[in-house]
Amino acid sequence: MSEETVPQQGGATAAQPKGLLQQMEELMxxxxxxxxxxxxxxxxxxxxSQAP
Structure with a gap:
């Protein structure tokens, strides 16, 4: 996975922690x-590429 698609942890821009569901949606x-x-x-x- 390329670096720009990996969510950054922490930092001043994070107002509140993301929920697990939101993290999973972003990763998917x-x-x-x-x-x-x-x-x-x-x-x-x-x-x-589609399965039968």
């Missing part, structure tokens, strides 16, 4: 983006 979105990018680079079409 980043994972999906990475997988889509990988599919494009590998030359797979969307239909080929």
């Amino acid at each position: 979105a980043a994972l999906n983006a990475d997988l889509s990018d990988l599919e494009i680079k590998a030359g797979f079409s969307r239909e080929e």
Whole structure:
């Protein structure tokens, strides 16, 4: 996973801690983006990457 998709921990901008569900949603979105990018680079079409 690239550095820009990894959420930063702590810092002055964090007003309150994120809930577990929000963290999981952000991680899943980043994972999906990475997988889509990988599919494009590998030359797979969307239909080929779908399970039957």
